Amino acid sequence: MAGPGKSRAKGWIGAWTLAIIVFLYLPVVCGVLASLSQSRYFAFPIARWSTRWWERTLDSIEIGILIQTSIVIALMVTAVSVVLAFMGALAFARYNWRGRKLFQRIVLLPIFFPQAVLGLALLLWFNTLGLPLSWHTAVFAHLVWIVPIVTLIISIQVYSFDPALEEAALDLGATRWQVLREVTLPVLWPGIFSGALFAFLLSWGNFPLSLYTTGADSTVPEYLYAKMVAGYTPGVPTLGAMTTGGAALIMIVGYVSWILMRRAQGAKS
């Protein structure tokens, strides 16, 4: 199996992966190009470059409110989903209990479900309950989809966690609360952290659930969709590029701190 044949295969796989990455980012690049063009209607190659759509978007109060709403929703979703998913992950992967296999399957169901239909179902449900729609209901809608995903992410970390650590601490006389704070949380921290990152970013970019559950409030993806369907201006790709840039920044900062955390943990043990 060794020899030139194998390294050629590796080259092909590397090239193929690169092509897939280009494929994934090509439309993002197109959006950035369109946002930097001066004319109202997009034409490529771009005749006149300009940053005026960026300035206009940054100055807009309406867009400021949209971004604020999106961030508040994402923060609330992150806070609640991390707590619920942490407990869910312990039930998913840490303890051997009778209902575990069933629980694991139930957790997967919302992920294996079309979001647009889930959004409409929640709309019907809120309507039946007589709840007025606002960003509060959108937070709840996001949770239904995001908590299961974060549960899976934290579970992967929990699988590599040795329960004997907890038991040793208990045997040495620590209370439940101390064990949680001093043993369980620090060990599971990288998983919890990436779960939080996912929760924030998935909520930030979500469209199908927000569409039906925000009522009169609006998030950035909803606003962009409305503008795409009716009334294109280069402001659409501009705001799209800005939200992309924001998400990228959060992810890079998150990733770097995650690596540092890992290192610190590795150094300790």
Added chain:
Amino acid sequence: MTAIATTGADNRRKPRMRWLSLSSGARYSLPVLVLLAVGFVAPLIAVIAFSFAEPRSFAVFGAPTLENYRTIFDPANTVYLSFLWSLFFAALAVVILALLCYPVAYGLAHIFGRWANLITLLLVFPLFISENIRLFGWVLFFIKNGVLDGTMKTLFGLEVQSLLFTPPIIVFGMVYVYLPFMLFPMVLGLSMVPRDVVEAAGDLGASRLQIFREVELPLAMPGFIIGGLLTFVLSVGAVAESKVLGGQSVIVITHDIEIAFTYAQNWPLGAALSVLLMVVIGALVLLVLRYLDLDRILGRR
């Protein structure tokens, strides 16, 4: 209830917390279960209840009627075409995705080594950009005078027929949006294949194709099945692709459901269509999930 507490693996130690005589696992599962009961099961029950309500009504507490289902199954109704389109597009998307993703998943699982983390990050990131922003990027790419058209004209003086607003581009959009959902389960699956087994097969004279068919594929199957199921289900329920890229050249089923809920203001009809879609998806998901051992796939050794 104490029976549950002592049947778990923790029965070596008596449960220290007696405030609830449930096993630790069951206690920790409660918050998530309550959330899903209120936010997932209850809404689906509401949809089912609505599907039996009077057409065009907004109250669910009337005499149940089968009128909505009768409308859907009326031979004059063409909504079955939307169902068929959705299922066909989704099946096509799954096949294309499997072929596209396999080499990348293989690379991530076995070849890229310390680069795998960075590459994974690059592949995950597009998930955090709203799908309609990314699909709109493709509109800018494919549209007349867009990036593709403009490049072809300036470089080669060629006019290309725009693919935009035709059925194939809908599948293209699905492949694009759901790529990570196929890729990462595939990586999990391939990581489950022990390297020494593959090498042993090679040493014993198996060809690359034989190794793939007889060793890798069966061992990695759970990951491939999860990826295929996930992308199929999400594609069947996809709507942004056909609206943004397809320009409504084909109405997919989720779009029909949306129309019933919004323009047509016929919630009970939309609910009945949703129920049929849920039955198809639910049957498939429950059937497949029964045979999967999630502990093995996600990493318990």
